[in-house]
Structure formats: C-alpha cells, structure tokens
Amino acid sequence: MPAGTARPLYTPEQRRRRDSSRWTLVQGILAPIQFLILLVSVVLVVRYLVTGEGSGVAAASVVIKTCALYAIMITGSIWEKVVFGKWLFAEAFFWEDVFSMLVLALHTAYLITLAFGIGTERGRMILALAAYASYAINATQFLLKLRAARLQGSMGSALAVTQ
Numbered sequence: 001m002p003a004g005t006a007r008p009l010y011t012p013e014q015r016r017r018r019d020s021s022r023w024t025l026v027q028g029i030l031a032p033i034q035f036l037i038l039l040v041s042v043v044l045v046v047r048y049l050v051t052g053e054g055s056g057v058a059a060a061s062v063v064i065k066t067c068a069l070y071a072i073m074i075t076g077s078i079w080e081k082v083v084f085g086k087w088l089f090a091e092a093f094f095w096e097d098v099f100s101m102l103v104l105a106l107h108t109a110y111l112i113t114l115a116f117g118i119g120t121e122r123g124r125m126i127l128a129l130a131a132y133a134s135y136a137i138n139a140t141q142f143l144l145k146l147r148a149a150r151l152q153g154s155m156g157s158a159l160a161v162t163q
Helices: 012-020 022-051 055-084 091-115 121-162
Strands: none
Touching: 012 055, 022 055, 022 121, 055 091, 055 121, 091 121
C-alpha cells in the first residue's frame, strides 16, 4: 500500500458480508432508536437534577437506555462476527470496541448502584450522565469510522469507473 494511503475499513469480501447481513439492518435500526432513548433520558435526568422531581421516571429511562445499549452491543458483536470473523475487537473497530467496554461498564455500574441502593439518587444520576457522555464519544467514534468507510467506498467506486 503506497505511503499516505489509508487502509480500507473493509476488504471486498467483508463489504459483501456486511451488505448481505441482516445484522447490518438491525444495527441501522437500533442505533437511531438508542439515540432517541438517550435524548429523552438526558432530559429526564437533567430535569431531576435541576428540580429534584421525577426521579422514578428518570431512573426508569436510564434502565431502558441501558437495555437498548445491551441490545445494540450484543447484536453489534454478532454483526462483527459475521463481517470480520471475530465477536469483538476486530482490527477495523478495535479502539471503538475498547471504548465500548467503558460505556458498558458505566451503564452497568448505574444498574448495580440502582439495584443495591448504593449512593444517593443524585449520585446515580450523575453516574448516568457520565455513562451517557462516554456513549456520545463512542457513538461519534463509530460515526466517524463509518463516514471514512463510506468515503473510501465512493473513492474506490470512482477509481473503478475511471480505470
């Protein structure tokens, strides 16, 4: 590969598997749903932190957001196995997967503190916001990676047409 040339995210075979996998569609559906859940939950958590009202509904929204995260992580792992042959930490998404572990740890820590009554409600809500901030960073990682892959794919198509 010439110097300065970015390594493609997918080999042609991986791209074929990605495009033919139903898990690609599942990820495409779950990602925006999880994002909408996040937005609603952030509003509810911040409302609780500002007013002291609505702790129950805010806590429920964090649980729902965490369940959505688990769903996208499990199906994303299946997608990664189908496309790259590894359940997690495939070279193409290694650092995104590493950061995903922090996201999962923070969300799971919230569930543990909630289930066992550890800390204060306010402290748990701040933990939820930290989990959400890590999720936002991780989602941005994935979006930037997928955008780069799309650009590489379109450049490859343009090169194929001109050759």
